Amino acid sequence: xxxxxxxxxxxxxxxxxxxxxxxxxxxxxxxxxxxxxxxxxxxxxxxxxxxxxxxxxxxxxxxxxxxxxxxxxxxxxxxxxxxxxxxxxxxxxxxxxxxxxxxxxxxxxxxxxxxxxxxxxxxxxxxxxxxxxxxxxxxxxxxxxxxxxxxxxxxxxxxxxxxxxxxxxxxxxxxxxxxxxxxxxxxxxxxxxxxxxxxxxxxxxxxxxxxxxxxxxxxxxxxxxxxxxxxxxxx
Numbered sequence: 598x599x600x601x602x603x604x605x606x607x608x609x610x611x612x613x614x615x616x617x618x619x620x621x622x623x624x625x626x627x628x629x630x631x632x633x634x635x636x637x638x639x640x641x642x643x644x645x646x647x648x649x650x651x652x653x654x655x656x657x658x659x660x661x662x663x664x665x666x667x668x669x670x671x672x673x674x675x676x677x678x679x680x681x682x683x684x685x686x687x688x689x690x691x692x693x694x695x696x697x698x699x700x701x702x703x704x705x706x707x708x709x710x711x712x713x714x715x716x717x718x719x720x721x722x723x724x725x726x727x728x729x730x731x732x733x734x735x736x737x738x739x740x741x742x743x744x745x746x747x748x749x750x751x752x753x754x755x756x757x758x759x760x761x762x763x764x765x766x767x768x769x770x771x772x773x774x775x776x777x778x779x780x781x782x783x784x785x786x787x788x789x790x791x792x793x794x795x796x797x798x799x800x801x802x803x804x805x806x807x808x809x810x811x812x813x814x815x816x817x818x819x820x821x822x823x824x825x826x827x828x829x830x831x832x
């Protein structure tokens with residue numbers, strides 16, 4: 598007896614990403630532009646060359662070379678890069694992109710994540726990821742992906758904290774910087790999103806933080822109720 602996946606009645610393609618600002622309470626994502634963003638991003642990135650370890654490019658030896666890289670990648674539809682501004686400090690602290698965008702089947706990936714030390718662990722970093730997810734699901738995507746080097750434990754931990762479900766490892770998926778990469782896969786579906794959206798709303802609420810900025814509810818506790826599968830490497 599033949600078996601098939603569930604029908605998707607009335608399916609229409611999703612909307613391609615747009616180069617537009619996405620803003621929340623703690624973070625603003627701005628379409629990446631060399632003149633507007635490169636200098637502040639290079640300043641922030643200069644605090645730790647290790648942030649480039651699992652990316653196919655970087656570190657950059659000078660502000661000029663980083664400016665050139667930003668100029669080369671800005672304005673493209675895929676990957677579409679955004680600069681992340683921490684609204685508490687006013688500073689830029691990272692970049693993220695939509696990539697491998699397939700509106701015809703409703704899949705989109707978040708990647709090229711590069712968070713400077715001053716952005717890591719901040720409310721702005723979390724809200725930036727939530728804003729990108731929110732846009733994707735509001736515009737018809739069924740599946741939102743996160744992929745990283747299987748050895749990149751901080752990235753794997755971040756994916757799980759944000760509510761992505763673990764889907765396995767593709768062995769010898771690619772080569773970058775002369776090294777093998779086994780790729781760990783994670784995803785959120787449109788069925789997961791309503792509960793995850795509420796988890797982000799609760800966690801990002803100003804009332805979830807003490808006067809000195811400490812969280813009251815942990816995001817990982819809120820998203821654990823939604824994840825279909827947890828990463829066995831993290832426990």
